[in-house]
Amino acid sequence: MTTMRTRFAPSPTGVLHLGNARTALFNWLLARRHGGVFVLRIEDTDRERSTPENIQIILDALQWLGLDFDEGPFFQSERMAQYHAAADRLIAEGHAYRCRCTPVELEAKRQQAIAEKRKSLYDRTCREKNYGPEQPHVVRLKMPPDGSTVLDDLIKGRVEVNNAEMDDWIILRSDGSPVYNFCVVIDDTDMRITHVVRGEDHLTNTHKQLHVYRALGLEPPRFGHLPLILGKDRAKMSKRDGATDLLDYQELGYLPQAMRNFLARLGWSHGDQELFTDDELIKAFTLETVSASNAIFDQDKLNWTNASKIREAEPRDLVEPLLPFLRERGYAAEDGERLLEIIAILRDRSTTLVDMADRARMFYCAPEKYDEKAVKKHWKGEARAVLERFVAWLKTQDPLRQEDIMPFIEGLAQQMSLQLGQIAQPIRIALTGSSASPPIEATIALIGRDEVIARVEKALRELPLPQDPADVTTPK
Ligand code: GLU
Numbered sequence: 001m002t003t004m005r006t007r008f009a010p011s012p013t014g015v016l017h018l019g020n021a022r023t024a025l026f027n028w029l030l031a032r033r034h035g036g037v038f039v040l041r042i043e044d045t046d047r048e049r050s051t052p053e054n055i056q057i058i059l060d061a062l063q064w065l066g067l068d069f070d071e072g073p074f075f076q077s078e079r080m081a082q083y084h085a086a087a088d089r090l091i092a093e094g095h096a097y098r099c100r101c102t103p104v105e106l107e108a109k110r111q112q113a114i115a116e117k118r119k120s121l122y123d124r125t126c127r128e129k130n131y132g133p134e135q136p137h138v139v140r141l142k143m144p145p146d147g148s149t150v151l152d153d154l155i156k157g158r159v160e161v162n163n164a165e166m167d168d169w170i171i172l173r174s175d176g177s178p179v180y181n182f183c184v185v186i187d188d189t190d191m192r193i194t195h196v197v198r199g200e201d202h203l204t205n206t207h208k209q210l211h212v213y214r215a216l217g218l219e220p221p222r223f224g225h226l227p228l229i230l231g232k233d234r235a236k237m238s239k240r241d242g243a244t245d246l247l248d249y250q251e252l253g254y255l256p257q258a259m260r261n262f263l264a265r266l267g268w269s270h271g272d273q274e275l276f277t278d279d280e281l282i283k284a285f286t287l288e289t290v291s292a293s294n295a296i297f298d299q300d301k302l303n304w305t306n307a308s309k310i311r312e313a314e315p316r317d318l319v320e321p322l323l324p325f326l327r328e329r330g331y332a333a334e335d336g337e338r339l340l341e342i343i344a345i346l347r348d349r350s351t352t353l354v355d356m357a358d359r360a361r362m363f364y365c366a367p368e369k370y371d372e373k374a375v376k377k378h379w380k381g382e383a384r385a386v387l388e389r390f391v392a393w394l395k396t397q398d399p400l401r402q403e404d405i406m407p408f409i410e411g412l413a414q415q416m417s418l419q420l421g422q423i424a425q426p427i428r429i430a431l432t433g434s435s436a437s438p439p440i441e442a443t444i445a446l447i448g449r450d451e452v453i454a455r456v457e458k459a460l461r462e463l464p465l466p467q468d469p470a471d472v473t474t475p476k
Pocket of ligand 1: 198
């Protein structure tokens, strides 16, 4: 059996669009599933856009997404000799010809077609002239004037195009540069690609490309055209629907494994399963289960997928992706046991790494302000006495052990005839500025004894509290 060989062939435009990232993922999954080869080819014939920086963006994006390639990157710009050799062969064998029609002549014909409400197709003036290379020319492929071209697409099924819709298109421009539809066939042939999986926007290109295979006497690969990714309003996905550049998701705190899972589910399904490990994706992925209809980008689902992947991750595996977000916020965060514990308690409640970093603030910084509503609700009654007794106790605990904290709080509640919340909430406000935090004993232990004492003393100084609890009604 021949080895499956798939490829990803991006043009370096400065971003890796979500749709292209999904194309890369599907090709990677296919190759991995079938023990095949995944090839990376950079389509860099547009010299202006194909800067080293733009090429690097693609490599970085693929690396972040975790899609490793087995061969390449190959560069079209380094393969000009192969394209010219193929064009020469097509001319010699009568499948292509030199055309000397000038741009001015062609424009006049185009205007006439528009005036006559006809589709503007090249009228084949030079097709049988057998011009040599002496004068300025382009090279055109001889297309069959009638009949139809049938593509048996692995996703779309049978797609037939009338040959009368296609003209003798240019394969080499007047400056000798080859066009995409020509290069891609020579490349896919030389790279022995067996399956070309790409966006549905390439469907019309494929029909043209099939004629290059035919003219060269080659068996074409199998093709699969992926449906588009649309926004919620069913128009082409735009920035209003969500970020369209893959690497923006890295900055927004999404995990690559969540992006792989989410992108895989854009247009592909496996029963009603939503969450997949990479191994499960690789085992389950087939083109037969890719939907032929368009996929809808759903930000809520992406957030849910990301939150699930964060929850499932080992804290150790979140350290490296999380640290830049912590440092960017100015926290003195270090890799170590303490960070692992912080991640472990925030893991269940964070949607993104940005969210996790924001929530981690309390472990690195004293509150700058106190939430007014929380203060109004909990900063009253016995709160001062509670906090003073808490600090006095903490001063006797050196080192402070996490397992001693709850017994102390429970004991205090009993002695003062208070509910647990009447103890925990003022402590939370003093430590975090709000009445929401992970479990109180873990929060206290992670902030650390000395810092807890400092924060409580600061809150007692800064927040006015009734001196005499008898003056106010005790909260429920
Ligand atoms: N370079 C083309 C693009 O970025 C893809 C070509 C292909 O997959 O055949 O859209």
